[in-house]
Amino acid sequence: MNPRRKKRLSIILAVLVGLGAISGLVLYALSQNIDLFYKPTEIHYGKQETGIKPTEGQRLRIGGIVVPGSVVRDPNSLKVQFDLVDMRQPLVFHEDDIKVTVTYNGILPDLFREEQGIVANGILKDGFVVEASEVLAKHDENYMPAEIVEQAQSKHQKSY
Incomplete structure (x- = not known):
């Protein structure tokens, strides 16, 4: 194998090992924050x-x-x-x-x-x-604050 290819291969391997180490550290840090x-x-x-x-x-x-x-x-x-x-x-x-x-x-x-x-x-x-x-x-999906309910009811009564 020529020296140029050997150098490229070692650089690629070093980058892959570095990315793997960084990914592992990030996943470890995130696992500490999981509830x-x-x-x-x-x-x-x-x-x-x-x-x-x-x-x-x-x-x-x-x-x-x-x-x-x-x-x-x-x-x-x-x-x-x-x-x-x-x-x-x-x-x-x-x-x-x-x-x-x-x-x-x-x-x-x-x-x-x-x-x-x-x-x-x-x-x-x-x-x-x-x-x-x-x-x-938690509240149900139909939740509305009391003020809005009163306002909606008063507007509904006025329209009839």
């Missing part, structure tokens, strides 16, 4: 497809419905604790439902209430307790 989504039953029993259960200290995202009567607020701070169950229709709660407790220190969203769907980002602590860093309240 896997779980339902309360998946935290207890693991994912249906793989059976993988989250480990203590793992960052995750949990979604479910706030159990009625489970919201406990600390009167001296912004700390709040509540239980979540899986989302399902019809919305009926049973004593034997699989529950996960979520603790949060901060101001809850305006749409947060019992029997409402929420999504929380946080860290799994003590088996079935999630220490949330963020709580997002």
Whole structure:
């Protein structure tokens, strides 16, 4: 093999090895920031497809419905604790439902209430307790702010 081809081949190989190393480092860095989504039953029993259960200290995202009567607020701070169950229709709660407790220190969203769907980002602590860093309240696809509903109703009544 002539020296010129040998030099070109070594340059191409060096570039490919460098691109592979950069790709590996980027994927490793991104894997540290992935929040896997779980339902309360998946935290207890693991994912249906793989059976993988989250480990203590793992960052995750949990979604479910706030159990009625489970919201406990600390009167001296912004700390709040509540239980979540899986989302399902019809919305009926049973004593034997699989529950996960979520603790949060901060101001809850305006749409947060019992029997409402929420999504929380946080860290799994003590088996079935999630220490949330963020709580997002979900609303249905027909959601309209109260002011807009009133305005629409008043315009509708005026037209007749």
